[in-house]
Amino acid sequence: MGLRHFILGNPLQTEDQKHERLGVVTGLPIFASDALSSVAYATEEILLVLTGASAAVLHYSLPIAFVICALLAIVTISYRQTVYAYPNGGGAYVVALENLGRWPGLVAAAALLIDYVLTVAVSISAGIRAIISAFPLLQQHIVLLCVLSVMVMAWANLRGVRESARLMSIPTWGFILIMISLLLLGGYRLATGELHPLPLPASLPTESDLGPIALVVLLVKAFSSGCTAMTGVEAVSNGVPVFKSPEPRNASRTLLLLSSILGGIFIGVTFLAYHLDIVPRETESVLSQIARLVFGTGPLYYITQFLTMAILVLAANTSFAGFPRLASILAKDGFLPKQLANLGDRLAFSNGIVALAVAAIVLLLIFKGDVHSLIPLYALGVFLSFTLSQTGMVVFFIRKKLANWEARAAINCVGAITTTIAFLAIVEAKFLAGAWIVALLIPAFLWLFQSIRKHYDVVELQLSPRMGGLGEWLPWSHEFRPKVVVPISKMHPGTLAALELARAISHDVTAVTVDVDPRDTANLRLAWRAMRLKEPLVVLESPYRAVIEPVMHFLEQQDRRDEDRGQAVVVLPEFMPAKWWQTLLHNQTALLLKAELLFRKGANGENRIVIDVPYRLRRHAQLVPLQKKKIMP
Structure with a gap:
C-alpha cells in the first residue's frame, strides 16, 4: 500500500470530489488537448491526399480547411446546446439512449469507445513522430517511446483529475502560445517577402489530368482526412459534471474557447503550408517544415517540436478523461462490467483508465506506432456519434418543447445533416483503407453490451426476493x-x-x-x-x-x-x-x-x-x- 500511495498519491475522501472540479483555464488542457493537437497532422493528411494526384490541386487545401472549420462551428454550437440540456453529462450515448432508444445509444457508445482508443494511439504516435522529425536517430525506438508515453499518461490520470490538469496545463498553453507566435511571425515574414516557398519534389507531377468526377472523389477523400481536426469536441459535453459550478456555463465557455483556438490555428497552418509549397515528407512532418522555415534551426524550432510532441502526447488525455467516464455510465446501466463504475482511491475511474491504456498499447504494437496507418481508422466513429447525438437533440427539443424550441431544434438539425454528410464522406473515402475494421468492431461491441446486460438481468432476476422468497x-x-x-x-x-x-x-x-x-x-x-x-x-x-x-x-x-x-x-x-x-x-x-x-x-x-x-x-x-x-x- 505504501508503494501504491507513493506512486498514485494518498487516497481522497468522497467529500473531496467537489474540490477536484475544473474551471475554464484548467478544463481546457484536460478536454481540448485532443482537438488542439490535431493541427499537427490534420493539414498534413489533407496534403497527403492531394499530393497523391499532383501539385496542381494543392490550392484546394485552403477551401477544404475552411469547410472543415465551418463544420466545426456548426458542431460547436450544436454541442453547446447539449451541454445546457444535459448538465449531468450529455455525451452521444446519453442523448441517443434517452431520445432515440437503446440500440442507437449503444451504437453511439461503441463508436465513441473505439474512437477514444484510436485517439490515444494516433495522438501518441503523432507526438513521437514530431520528436523523431527533430531527432531522426530515435526512429528505431518509436514503438517503445509510444508505449512509455501511454503509461505516463495513465499514471498521471490515476493520480486524479486535478493532478492530470496540472500536468497538462503548461504544455497545452505553451503549445497555443508557440503556435500563435509561429503564425504571426510566419505571416509577417511572408508578407514582407522574407520567406520563400520550398522547391517541390521532382517526383511530384505539376499538371493534373483528373476529370470532374475524379476530382470530386479526391476532394472528398482529402476532406475526410482533414476531419480528424474535429475529434475531441464530444468529450466536453460528456464531462460537464467535472467542471466547477455553474457546470454548464464553464463547460460551454471551454467548448467555445477550444473551437476558436482550434479553427484559427488550423486555418493558419494550412495557409502557411500552401503559400510555402510544403508537402508531406517521410522523414519530417509538415508542421516541422513550417517551423524550420519560420524560426530557423535555433531554440524556437526545438521548443516548437517539443511542445508539439507534448500536446500530441497529452491529447490522449482527452480520451483518458472521456473513456473512463463513458465506461462508468455504461457500467451503471449494465452494459459493461460493474468494476468500471467504481471510483478509485484518487476519485478517478481507475479501472477504465487502465483498460484504455492496455487497449491503446495493443493497437500501437499492432500498427508499430505508424500514424499514417492509424489515421484511416480514425474519425469514422466520432462522426457517427456526432450524427446520433445531434439527431437525438432534435427529438429532445421536439418532445420537451422548451422556450424557442423550434430555433434550437433547427440548429441541431443542421448539425445532424452536416455531420451525416461528413460521416458518409468518411465512409466512402476511408472504408477500404481501414475504416472497415471499425465497421466490424461496432457490431462486436453491441454483442458484448447485450451479452453483459443479459447476464446482469439474469443475476438480478435470480437474486430477487420475488423469485420464491428469501426463505425458499x-x-x-x-x-x-x-x-x-x-x-x-x-x-x-x-x-x-x-x-x-x-x-x-x-x-x-x-x-x-x-x-x-x-x-x-x-x-x-x-x-x-x-x-x-x-x-x-x-x-x-x-x-x-x-x-x-x-x-x-x-x-x-x-x-x-x-x-x-x-x-x-x-x-x-x-x-x-x-x-x-x-x-x-x-x-x-x-x-x-x-x-x-x-x-x-x-x-x-x-x-x-x-x-x-x-x-x-x-x-x-x-x-x-x-x-x-x-x-x-
Whole structure:
C-alpha cells in the first residue's frame, strides 16, 4: 500500500470530489488537448491526399480547411446546446439512449469507445513522430517511446483529475502560445517577402489530368482526412459534471474557447503550408517544415517540436478523461462490467483508465506506432456519434418543447445533416483503407453490451426476493445434518481447524486424500492413527496423479448416499503464505479444487456448499535445528 500511495498519491475522501472540479483555464488542457493537437497532422493528411494526384490541386487545401472549420462551428454550437440540456453529462450515448432508444445509444457508445482508443494511439504516435522529425536517430525506438508515453499518461490520470490538469496545463498553453507566435511571425515574414516557398519534389507531377468526377472523389477523400481536426469536441459535453459550478456555463465557455483556438490555428497552418509549397515528407512532418522555415534551426524550432510532441502526447488525455467516464455510465446501466463504475482511491475511474491504456498499447504494437496507418481508422466513429447525438437533440427539443424550441431544434438539425454528410464522406473515402475494421468492431461491441446486460438481468432476476422468497432455501435449519467431506493433503494446523469446523456442522464427517505420492500418503496415515482421530480417512487412488477428478468422483458418490440428506458439503483447509509472492512457490491445488467445486454442480444438479478454512502462516517462524541422534557404540 505504501508503494501504491507513493506512486498514485494518498487516497481522497468522497467529500473531496467537489474540490477536484475544473474551471475554464484548467478544463481546457484536460478536454481540448485532443482537438488542439490535431493541427499537427490534420493539414498534413489533407496534403497527403492531394499530393497523391499532383501539385496542381494543392490550392484546394485552403477551401477544404475552411469547410472543415465551418463544420466545426456548426458542431460547436450544436454541442453547446447539449451541454445546457444535459448538465449531468450529455455525451452521444446519453442523448441517443434517452431520445432515440437503446440500440442507437449503444451504437453511439461503441463508436465513441473505439474512437477514444484510436485517439490515444494516433495522438501518441503523432507526438513521437514530431520528436523523431527533430531527432531522426530515435526512429528505431518509436514503438517503445509510444508505449512509455501511454503509461505516463495513465499514471498521471490515476493520480486524479486535478493532478492530470496540472500536468497538462503548461504544455497545452505553451503549445497555443508557440503556435500563435509561429503564425504571426510566419505571416509577417511572408508578407514582407522574407520567406520563400520550398522547391517541390521532382517526383511530384505539376499538371493534373483528373476529370470532374475524379476530382470530386479526391476532394472528398482529402476532406475526410482533414476531419480528424474535429475529434475531441464530444468529450466536453460528456464531462460537464467535472467542471466547477455553474457546470454548464464553464463547460460551454471551454467548448467555445477550444473551437476558436482550434479553427484559427488550423486555418493558419494550412495557409502557411500552401503559400510555402510544403508537402508531406517521410522523414519530417509538415508542421516541422513550417517551423524550420519560420524560426530557423535555433531554440524556437526545438521548443516548437517539443511542445508539439507534448500536446500530441497529452491529447490522449482527452480520451483518458472521456473513456473512463463513458465506461462508468455504461457500467451503471449494465452494459459493461460493474468494476468500471467504481471510483478509485484518487476519485478517478481507475479501472477504465487502465483498460484504455492496455487497449491503446495493443493497437500501437499492432500498427508499430505508424500514424499514417492509424489515421484511416480514425474519425469514422466520432462522426457517427456526432450524427446520433445531434439527431437525438432534435427529438429532445421536439418532445420537451422548451422556450424557442423550434430555433434550437433547427440548429441541431443542421448539425445532424452536416455531420451525416461528413460521416458518409468518411465512409466512402476511408472504408477500404481501414475504416472497415471499425465497421466490424461496432457490431462486436453491441454483442458484448447485450451479452453483459443479459447476464446482469439474469443475476438480478435470480437474486430477487420475488423469485420464491428469501426463505425458499435455508439449508442451515435445525433439521439440516449434512454429509461433510474434508479434502486434505497432509497434517497441519489448518487441517485440524477444518476438521473441528466439520464436526461442529455434522456428525457425518469423512476425510479424503488422493494418493499422489505413496510416501506422503503413508506419513498422513501414521499421523492420523497417532492423533487417534475418529473420522474415517479415505485414500483415493490416482494412477495418473490427478487430484481434482478423483475428489469430484468421490463427492458424487457421497451425494448419492442417503440422497434425502442432500449433497455433501465440502470443508476445504487451505494455508495462506504470509506474503503474496510466496504463493507462487506452492502448488495451487486447493485453489483449483475450490474453483472446480464452485463452478460444477453436484450429482443432483444443485449448487454445492463449499466452506473455505484459511490458515495464514506467520511472517517469521523460529526454526528448531534438528538434533542429531547419538549412536551408541
